[in-house]
Amino acid sequence: MENIDLRFFLSDELKKRQLRNPKYSLRSFAAYLQISKSTLSDVLTGRRPIGPKVMKKIFLKLNVPQIIEKRIFPIPLNYTEATIDHLDIYTNWKLLTLLALIKTDDFKSDPMWMAKKLGLSLEEVTILIQKLIDKKIFELKKNGKLVLKKINFHFSPLEMRRELVIETQKSLFELHGESFLREEFGNRCFADGTIPIDPSDLPQARQMISEFRNKLLTFLERKSKSKKNRVYNFCISLTPMDHE
Numbered sequence: 001m002e003n004i005d006l007r008f009f010l011s012d013e014l015k016k017r018q019l020r021n022p023k024y025s026l027r028s029f030a031a032y033l034q035i036s037k038s039t040l041s042d043v044l045t046g047r048r049p050i051g052p053k054v055m056k057k058i059f060l061k062l063n064v065p066q067i068i069e070k071r072i073f074p075i076p077l078n079y080t081e082a083t084i085d086h087l088d089i090y091t092n093w094k095l096l097t098l099l100a101l102i103k104t105d106d107f108k109s110d111p112m113w114m115a116k117k118l119g120l121s122l123e124e125v126t127i128l129i130q131k132l133i134d135k136k137i138f139e140l141k142k143n144g145k146l147v148l149k150k151i152n153f154h155f156s157p158l159e160m161r162r163e164l165v166i167e168t169q170k171s172l173f174e175l176h177g178e179s180f181l182r183e184e185f186g187n188r189c190f191a192d193g194t195i196p197i198d199p200s201d202l203p204q205a206r207q208m209i210s211e212f213r214n215k216l217l218t219f220l221e222r223k224s225k226s227k228k229n230r231v232y233n234f235c236i237s238l239t240p241m242d243h244e
Helices: 006-020 026-033 037-044 052-061 084-090 093-101 111-118 122-134 162-182 199-220
Strands: 138-140 146-148
Touching: 006 026, 006 037, 006 199, 026 037, 026 052, 084 093, 093 111, 093 122, 093 162, 111 122, 122 138
Parallel strands: none
Antiparallel strands: 138 146
């Protein structure tokens, strides 16, 4: 069973309650948990750690079984804590791809090589590199070698503004379509299905998707003798096909 980030766990619980009652607010949820609104907001956005006593109180209020309690951790594991300043990285597929490219086994600190691999112009890649250097994510050594300093940013769901999420996901879907036309079938994986669902099941489905994502990414990024020489985007989408 995979671990669960407390922030996503609480965010999903809040969304469940808001589905039942659209007027249910963050203040209402905080009052129910018997903590202040500011404390809950800071926990959900990762600005404040949460102690074991408060965490235990939350579990009691939400009737969380002990088997689930053991899977919930208060801060992301093996992740660099992100700030709002890093949102433009998460919402820019070019920056994300460059971050993954530098971790491949045959990475070259040659902007022309990176431009060819990403299908971008040399000017675009130069700007991307400088942005990551300015944010102290890349470090440029004296010998011209680029070194990755920070990886695996983690964002709270409350920090992701709707328009930024839509823009990012739209770009990724367009890139997936281009890849389908460009790549041989053996170089990609694709599965889909169209089914009737109860929208109240979406929070649980979101959690299941999150757990599967973590498990798959852990498997693909594991240390092994295999050579990691390509960059893939992993995307699961549960999307309404009808209209309300």
